Amino acid sequence: SQQGEEDPQALSIQEGENATMNCSYKTSINNLQWYRQNSGRGLVHLILIRSNEREKHSGRLRVTLDTSKKSSSLLITASRAADTASYFCATLNAGGTSYGKLTFGQGTILTVHP
Amino acid sequence: KAGVTQTPRYLIKTRGQQVTLSCSPISGHRSVSWYQQTPGQGLQFLFEYFSETQRNKGNFPGRFSGRQFSNSRSEMNVSTLELGDSALYLCASSLRTGGEFGTQYFGPGTRLLVL
Numbered sequence: 001s002q003q004g005e006e007d008p009q010a011l012s013i014q015e016g017e018n019a020t021m022n023c024s025y026k027t028s029i030n031n032l033q034w035y036r037q038n039s040g041r042g043l044v045h046l047i048l049i050r051s052n053e054r055e056k057h058s059g060r061l062r063v064t065l066d067t068s069k070k071s072s073s074l075l076i077t078a079s080r081a082a083d084t085a086s087y088f089c090a091t092l093n094a095g096g097t098s099y100g101k102l103t104f105g106q107g108t109i110l111t112v113h114p
Numbered sequence: 115k116a117g118v119t120q121t122p123r124y125l126i127k128t129r130g131q132q133v134t135l136s137c138s139p140i141s142g143h144r145s146v147s148w149y150q151q152t153p154g155q156g157l158q159f160l161f162e163y164f165s166e167t168q169r170n171k172g173n174f175p176g177r178f179s180g181r182q183f184s185n186s187r188s189e190m191n192v193s194t195l196e197l198g199d200s201a202l203y204l205c206a207s208s209l210r211t212g213g214e215f216g217t218q219y220f221g222p223g224t225r226l227l228v229l
Contacts, residue, residue: 031216040151040202042118042220088157092216099210100147100162101170102218107156 006089006105014113019076021108023089024069030092032065033102034074037086046074046087051094079112086110115141118207118221126227132193135224139186139207145169146188147218148180151202160203163188164210192226200228 007022025032031050035043049056049065049072056063062075076083086109090102119138127133139146147170148160159172163182180190186207192199202225206218 033217035220040223040225042204042222043206043218045217045219048217090157098170099216100145100164100208100218101159101172102147102149102206102216103159104149104157 006087006108008108009106010109010111012111012113013079015079015081017079017112019079019083019110019112021074021087021089021110023072023074023105025072025089025091025103025105026070027091028094029067030094030098032063032072033090033092034061034063034072035088035090035104037088037107039085043088076110079110081112081114084110084112118205118219120203120205120221120224122224123222124225124227126229127195128229129195129197131195132191133195133226134189134191135203135205135226137188137190137205137207137221139188139205140219143207143209143219144186145208145210146182146186147206147208148188148190149204149206150174151204151223152198152200157204160190195228197228200226202226 033048034046060077065072086107088107089105121136145164147162162170166182177193182188202223204223206220208218
């Protein structure tokens with residue numbers, strides 16, 4: 001079963017616009033990660049934010065984490081057609097026994113129109 | 115470094131057969147996790163192997179099994195295939211230490227179709 005939900009399920013924007021995706025989860029976490037998947041291929045790791053961090057940046061990506069609300073958001077600025085993909089949040093639960101087990105959200109399908 | 119490799123990339127089987135999928139992790143990575151991805155259930159964790167031992171297991175029936183070899187390569191086996199086992203099977207490797215603790219690097223997946 002999935003950890004939580006992602007919102008929206010699908011997002012369609014024009015090149016140059018910003019895209020924001022949200023993720024909610026249910027349990028205490030060690031960290032939260034975002035992955036991208038193109039057309040049913042393997043997942044590509046984008047960014048990781050630890051439970052004691054509130055915001056992190058990597059290039060055009062900005063991730064925020066609110067552990068009190070058990071939610072995270074991924075912002076992609078100045079989007080490009082090449083950003084078209086499915087985006088998943090994944091959590092690594094707190095506690096040493098959960099290592100290696102990521103729990104994924106349902107994903108957001110992002111379409112960026114040229 | 116070479117990425118995670120999975121073989122075969124595509125596979126067609128019939129109900130009742132068994133299948134073995136292979137995963138070679140990134141050099142130096144000793145943890146290998148397996149996931150099943152379907153349109154209905156999304157990405158679900160199958161199991162994780164580290165140092166040739168299963169460390170975590172997801173909620174899948176015993177028909178799903180795996181193992182890891184001394185060179186960290188891993189295989190997963192599905193016996194008595196069912197139509198619902200049709201899915202993209204992804205493996206991921208990771209380090210169990212370091213700043214990006216828990217970051218997983220995924221292979222391209224094996225797409226299994228059960229007829």
